[in-house]
Amino acid sequence: MAYRTTCDFCGAPIELVLVVPDQPRKGTTRKHVPLDLDFDTASSATPPSHALSAGRTTCRPITADRPLEHHEHPALTHFATCPARQRPPAAPRPAHALTAQESR
Numbered sequence: 895m896a897y898r899t900t901c902d903f904c905g906a907p908i909e910l911v912l913v914v915p916d917q918p919r920k921g922t923t924r925k926h927v928p929l930d931l932d933f934d935t936a937s938s939a940t941p942p943s944h945a946l947s948a949g950r951t952t953c954r955p956i957t958a959d960r961p962l963e964h965h966e967h968p969a970l971t972h973f974a975t976c977p978a979r980q981r982p983p984a985a986p987r988p989a990h991a992l993t994a995q996e997s998r
């Protein structure tokens with residue numbers, strides 16, 4: 895299942911596509927990933943992150959073990975290109991370690 899929408903942050907046209915995990919597990923919630931609608935391997939500096947199914951209804955992450963197959967469409971998650979999300983990452987500090995230190 896896939897549907898078109900626009901990004902809440904930058905307004906770019908995106909397509910929310912159901913992600914099919916590489917190794918399906920019981921109890922895993924189904925989730926959609928926003929993919930750039932206008933992704934083009936020829937013009938993009940970023941390699942595709944996801945492989946769209948032939949019908950463009952589902953996608954899966956592209957991995958070293960499972961590269962893009964010829965019947966699949968290359969796609970890129972909008973998280974990689976959204977200008978509103980291009981912020982310097984905050985220094986990662988594990989919450990539990992922080993709590994242990996500050997409680998003393």
Ligand SMILES: [Zn+2]
Pocket residue numbers: 901902903904905906972975976977978
């Ligand atoms: Zn965006």
